[in-house]
Amino acid sequence: MKDKVLMKGNEAIAEAAIMAGCRHYFGYPITPQTEVAAYMAKRMPKIGGTFLQAESEISAVNMVIGAAAAGVRAMTSSSSPGISLKSEGLSYMAGCELPALIVNVQRGGPGLGGIQPSQSDYFQATRGGGHGDYHMLVLAPGSVQEMADMTVKGFELAETYRMPCMLLADGTMGQMMEPVVLDVDDVKTVAKPWAVTGTKCEREHNVVNSLSLVPEELEKWNLARYERYAYIEENETRAEEFMTDDADIIVVAFGIAARVSKNAVVAARKEGVKVGLIRPISLWPFPKKNLARAAEHAKHFISVELSMGQMIEDVELAIRCSRPVSLVKRVGGVIPSPEEVLEAIKKVQL
Amino acid sequence: MAATQILFAGFGGQGILFSGKFLAYEGLLEDRQVSWLPSYGPEMRGGTANCSVILSDDPIGSPIVSYPDILIAMNLPSYDKYEPAVNNDGFAFVDSSLIHREAKRDDIRTIYVPATQLADDNGLQGLANMVMVGKVIKETNIIPFENIDRALEKVISARHQNLAEANRKALALGYGL
Known part of the structure; x- marks a missing residue:
């Protein structure tokens, strides 16, 4: 070690x-x-x-x-x-x-x-x-x-x-x-x-190139x-799941947003709200299967992002829009607080 | 969750980030979970500087300290800004040689330390930050005082180890108050 x-x-x-x-x-x-x-x-x-x-x-x-x-x-x-x-x-x-x-x-x-x-x-x-x-x-x-x-x-x-x-x-x-x-x-x-x-005159030339002027060839590539x-x-999809097994609400967040969201999930659980977190680790490929599996029991999803709402589109696609997805966002360099995420969790009408 | 949230705040150049790093290292050496998050960018160059440190027995979620258990305020703007955010029953350590006002809150413990003056009087110019940390250790027992040497050794780079002794003196000065 x-x-x-x-x-x-x-x-x-x-x-x-x-x-x-x-x-x-x-x-x-x-x-x-x-x-x-x-x-x-x-x-x-x-x-x-x-x-x-x-x-x-x-x-x-x-x-x-x-x-x-x-x-x-x-x-x-x-x-x-x-x-x-x-x-x-x-x-x-x-x-x-x-x-x-x-x-x-x-x-x-x-x-x-x-x-x-x-x-x-x-x-x-x-x-x-x-x-x-x-x-x-x-x-x-x-x-x-x-x-x-x-x-x-x-x-x-x-x-x-x-x-x-x-x-x-x-x-x-x-x-x-x-x-x-x-x-x-x-x-x-x-x-x-x-x-x-x-x-070294011992093999054919290797060619590294992105140009192909024959459409059918380029299509094949x-x-x-x-x-x-x-x-x-x-x-190669990777994700961390936290308290998702019995969750009615699933928070989806990555990176720093996931760290903040985890605090909110822990706080909400203390108040008896069945909420879990899916943290995509690979963003491409997006862990669609984790979300689809969660949608079998979860009734609402929340995407937490430091953007105007970009990953939320992948969340909606992964669950085929079968559940409502709300957005918690802060932008321009501002980080959402755990309290903001908690508030959004508590606002969900199941 | 046994976690302590600490916020150091002051001017750039007061060693705000360094004293935060010292506490984080001490936590690491005790095998606790720790995080250290600085403010970065233009405010580091002479404006306000602050840093969030969390010491915890459980994995740390957000590394951002919005509501500190312990506030160390090294200038008035920082004290004005963060005094209202301190958790109930928390601590505010105030450098009273630079901040000339009384506490507005009576539900937290406010401890006045004339750290800059004390450092200057004892030939420890620039080490008011460590005088404050010494006092923090004394009042909160956040880390065992006898462990300061090993954290100093880690946090001060090899070529600056000659400064370790002055840091030790400053910590002891604060701790002895």
Whole structure:
């Protein structure tokens, strides 16, 4: 058992990435994720890795594409406005079938917005962000420990399915400190026979490319990609359920919103309200089955978000609108209080 | 749930985040659940700074402290803002060398500590925060005083360990009041 240490979420991501074998980090500073870059700048030179602060986010994401194409574990991190700039690169990564880890420590938007926590990049993350038919794997950690664990898992998943994986956190998760155990002994690596590493005149050329001018060919690529997505939806959903077994009301929330909601659920239970929490950990694929199962006994759902109501659409789809879904929201960097969530729970007429 | 919610609030530069980190580390070393959440951004550079610390025996839900059991106020704006939020039967520790008003509430315990003055008088400039923490430990027993050394060792980076002694003195000064 390794020691428990007190770390910021952002630092835990950086150290976990290094322990997972990432030696290539490309970034550009932006609050509230700058500690990821700062940590990498300190550590990478000492372990023979590369830390590179690019001249822009666009440049940084394209460096990740280059490194990933060469078959190494590469990552970048940013916050909301920076992720918008990186979205072109994310689409190219999906098109080229390249694995990499992208961290988004969200802040309020749109535009430059503010620097306080937000979850309003949910649509951007779960729908792809860039152009074209594609998805990223999207993981939403709910603690500093999960920031570390999901970083390791994210690299593994990205390489297993040859696609970008996004760690979707927020300013609170990035800035807060909690005890964390960095125990990354058995890192799973995936063979990359497709990597462009030079043929040494011993094999055919590998080609990493997203361009296909023959419509039928491009259609085939997309269909194949979506077959893989269907497999992922079947096998890679992750969620935590808390007091859901006998629940009449189900609160759905991820990340910091789930932490706040858990307090409200505990308080409501003390008052005799049968309420439970489903915390999606994978946002894409969305844990539809957990929600559908809960809808067999629950009569009302509440989506708690730091956005104007984005995940609520996935909640409604997952239960096929068979139950009413209400929304608790705060935006612009404001975090809902447990009392606000509790009030919404108590307002439900069963 | 045996949880203590602590809010440190003051100006940027008063060591608000550091003293919060010290308590969080001490909780960690006792194998308790802890969380530490700073205010971040422009307010850190000379404006108001605050930080939420929770020590608990159970997993911590929200890391945000809206209603503290213990408030440590290091300037008037913070005291004005957070005094009404302190839980009934909670504590407010007030740096009375910087805050020149009496408590408005009589349902909480208000403890006046002229921490900045005391620190200055004892050659511990800049360590009013730790004088306050010493007094907090004395009044609330939130952590055992005899454990301060190991938390200091963790929270002060290796190249600044020469400052550990001054921190220890400041803690003892507050604890001895």
